[in-house]
Amino acid sequence: MNTLAExxxxxxxxxxxxxxxxxxxxxxAALLNTKxxxxxxxxxxxxxxxxxxxxxxxxxxxxxxxxxxALQIVRKHRLWEYFLVExxxxxxxxxxxxxxxxxxxxxxxxxxxxxxxMNFPKxxxxxxxxxxxxxxxxxxxxxxxxxxxxxxxxxxxxxxxHSAGFLQYLEKQQLTIGKKIKVTEINExxxxxxxxxxxxxxxxxxxxxxNLLIVI
Amino acid sequence: MNTLAExxxxxxxxxxxxxxxxxxxxxxAALLNTKxxxxxxxxxxxxxxxxxxxxxxxxxxxxxxxxxxALQIVRKHRLWEYFLVExxxxxxxxxxxxxxxxxxxxxxxxxxxxxxxMNFPKxxxxxxxxxxxxxxxxxxxxxxxxxxxxxxxxxxxxxxxHSAGFLQYLEKQQLTIGKKIKVTEINExxxxxxxxxxxxxxxxxxxxxxNLLIVI
DNA sequence: TAATAAATTTAGACAAGTCTAAATTTTTAA
DNA sequence: TTAAAAATTTAGACTTGTCTAAATTTATTA
Numbered sequence: 273m274n275t276l277a278e279x280x281x282x283x284x285x286x287x288x289x290x291x292x293x294x295x296x297x298x299x300x301a302a303l304l305n306t307k308x309x310x311x312x313x314x315x316x317x318x319x320x321x322x323x324x325x326x327x328x329x330x331x332x333x334x335x336x337x338x339x340x341x342a343l344q345i346v347r348k349h350r351l352w353e354y355f356l357v358e359x360x361x362x363x364x365x366x367x368x369x370x371x372x373x374x375x376x377x378x379x380x381x382x383x384x385x386x387x388x389x390m391n392f393p394k395x396x397x398x399x400x401x402x403x404x405x406x407x408x409x410x411x412x413x414x415x416x417x418x419x420x421x422x423x424x425x426x427x428x429x430x431x432x433x434h435s436a437g438f439l440q441y442l443e444k445q446q447l448t449i450g451k452k453i454k455v456t457e458i459n460e461x462x463x464x465x466x467x468x469x470x471x472x473x474x475x476x477x478x479x480x481x482x483n484l485l486i487v488i
Numbered sequence: 489m490n491t492l493a494e495x496x497x498x499x500x501x502x503x504x505x506x507x508x509x510x511x512x513x514x515x516x517a518a519l520l521n522t523k524x525x526x527x528x529x530x531x532x533x534x535x536x537x538x539x540x541x542x543x544x545x546x547x548x549x550x551x552x553x554x555x556x557x558a559l560q561i562v563r564k565h566r567l568w569e570y571f572l573v574e575x576x577x578x579x580x581x582x583x584x585x586x587x588x589x590x591x592x593x594x595x596x597x598x599x600x601x602x603x604x605x606m607n608f609p610k611x612x613x614x615x616x617x618x619x620x621x622x623x624x625x626x627x628x629x630x631x632x633x634x635x636x637x638x639x640x641x642x643x644x645x646x647x648x649x650h651s652a653g654f655l656q657y658l659e660k661q662q663l664t665i666g667k668k669i670k671v672t673e674i675n676e677x678x679x680x681x682x683x684x685x686x687x688x689x690x691x692x693x694x695x696x697x698x699n700l701l702i703v704i
Numbered sequence: 705t706a707a708t709a710a711a712t713t714t715a716g717a718c719a720a721g722t723c724t725a726a727a728t729t730t731t732t733a734a
Numbered sequence: 735t736t737a738a739a740a741a742t743t744t745a746g747a748c749t750t751g752t753c754t755a756a757a758t759t760t761a762t763t764a
Contacts, residue, residue: 277721297742310722312743317720329729329742360601370595377589385576493751513712526752528713533750545712545759706764713758720750728743734736 274321276376279345280304281314282323283375285334286342294331343407348383349375350396350403355386357397364397364448365439380405398439399430399449399485415488417455417465418481425454426486433483445474447484490537492592495561496520497530498539499591501550502558510547559623564599565591566612566619571602573613580613580664581655596621614655615646615665615701631704633671633681634697641670642702649699661690663700 274282284303288295297315301308319326323338334342352374356367377383384405387393394410396402401409412429420426428451431438442448446469456473457466463478476484490498500519504511513531517524535542539554550558568590572583593599600621603609610626611617617625628645636642644667647654658664662685672689673682679694692700 275720298740306721307723308742309724309744313721356598360598360605362601370593370598373593373595374590377586379586379589382572382576382586385578389576491750514710522751523753524712525714525754529751708762708764710761711759713756715756716754718751718753720752721748722750723748724746726743726745729741731740732738734738 273378274323274341277314278318278321278323279341279376281311281318282334282338282342283345283349285324285332286339286346289333294333296331300332340407343403344380344383345375347403347405347407348377350400351383351386351390351393353396353398354390354393354402358390358393363439363443365436365443367397368434368436395429395449397449398434399428412485412487414485416482417453417467417476417484417486418463418478420455420486420488422455422458424488425452426488427452428484429487430485431483432485438480438483441480442484445476446470446472447474447476453486489594490539490557493530494534494537494539495557495592497527497534498550498554498558499561499565501540501548502555502562505549510549512547516548556623559619560596560599561591563619563621563623564593566616567599567602567606567609569612569614570606570609570618574606574609579655579659581652581659583613584650584652611645611665613665614650615644628701628703630701632698633669633683633692633700633702634679634694636671636702636704638671638674640704641668642704643668644700645703646701647699648701654696654699657696658700661692662686662688663690663692669702 281300281304284300285295288299288303297308297311300311304311315324315326315332318324318338323335323341324332325335326332349371352371353367356362356370357364362370387405392404393402395412399412401411403409414430415426416432417426428447428449430449431442447453447467451469453474454468455465456468459465463481465476465478465481467474467476497516497520500516501511504515504519513524513527516527520527531540531542531548534540534554539551539557540548541551542548565587568587569583572578572586573580578586603621608620609618611628615628617627619625630646631642632648633642644663644665646665647658663669663683667685669690670684671681672684675681679697681692681694681697683690683692
């Protein structure tokens with residue numbers, strides 16, 4: 273088995289790999305809130321274990337074995353988040369830290385039974401896809417609302433920023449997963465947008481528009 | 489907050505304190521599967537933190553602060569065991585190791601909501617009492633079946649040995665929590681006992697009788 | 705109650721994971 | 735295309751929790 277630290281590194285490499293081919297030491301240091309030197313040390317260890325592809329100064333990517341482990345951790349994280357929201361009635365901005373601990377509970381049998389208990393959910397409370405026990409999942413075809421033109425519409429299906437602050441803001445504006453919205457106006461000056469949702473008009477900044485994802 | 493190792497020491501001291509006033513270094517080393525020297529090191533650390541009462545060579549006991557923490561860990565362990573058995577359909581002999589990990593999830597709010605979700609259970613799947621959020625609990629008045637005389641009866645309400653092997657044996661004999669039994673015969677030679685349970689006669693050894701607890 | 709045994713602690717070492725400071729490599733840009 | 739900047743790695747140190755071996759204290763018993 274792998275240590276807590278190793279699991280967190282694999283997970284972080286996985287997340288960063290979604291945006292770029294190869295992940296840098298500094299990117300990892302920033303995400304893991306540690307120093308580049310510490311990252312280098314751990315990368316050597318993970319390379320020895322053949323969980324990553326790593327060459328000095330050249331960045332890092334997950335090996336097949338490493339990705340498999342990372343996907344299991346992501347699966348556990350998202351299933352526990354779903355549990356916390358759907359069964360224990362936490363809000364979507366409250367569950368990340370707890371799931372961060374729970375994702376390291378090792379039993380596969382436990383996570384599979386949890387999955388079944390909740391009827392095999394496909395997406396977590398933030399709209400992120402939940403890998404199945406083989407690590408497979410289907411992501412939504414997501415676009416930031418900011419890329420939509422006036423008249424375009426879609427269903428809110430994910431967020432790019434997972435911070436509690438952003439999630440609380442969305443909740444307050446009633447911009448939550450599943451809501452149908454339509455872009456009715458774009459302000460030329462600051463690129464802010466006005467959305468139609470149910471019978472309300474909601475004004476959002478460009479920054480919010482870039483971090484709120486919809487399926488068309 | 490306390491480290492994983494510290495939590496495990498506090499929990500172990502708590503469990504050993506139930507049988508004896510003061511806990512010895514060797515007892516802890518045996519229970520924690522470590523060496524006496526390691527235990528001494530940790531006891532110094534816990535004493536510095538005022539979580540235990542410790543004087544060299546004199547054994548150790550929990551301080552009020554230490555007991556409070558230990559009870560929270562026990563609470564979490566037992567609530568998660570209950571969850572695993574009642575919600576995820578694990579057997580009572582399968583849940584200990586998982587709960588051993590889950591008991592370290594830190595959020596109090598989480599454990600309190602879990603408690604509510606399951607309707608505030610008072611006993612875990614092995615009959616052990618679950619402390620409430622203040623650390624209070626009421627234990628059953630338990631007696632080993634081995635202390636009962638012929639003609640005596642009671643309800644199976646706990647076990648002294650929590651090992652999977654013992655639990656599996658009991659399951660097979662249908663000697664599970666809640667079952668009403670009566671002692672119908674005691675064999676003079678080996679002190680084994682014959683119990684009446686439902687319409688069956690069940691023959692158990694003295695060893696089993698000493699580890700199976702009933703409420704009269 | 706003295707000497708032997710058992711229990712416990714101390715001393716010194718080690719692995720994991722982290723850090724700072726210095727050295728090296730890569731990238732950027734003049 | 736080379737000098738400066740940025741990124742990364744190495745070297746050496748520190749903390750936590752553990753270990754073995756030796757020393758010390760307590761308990762046992764002859």
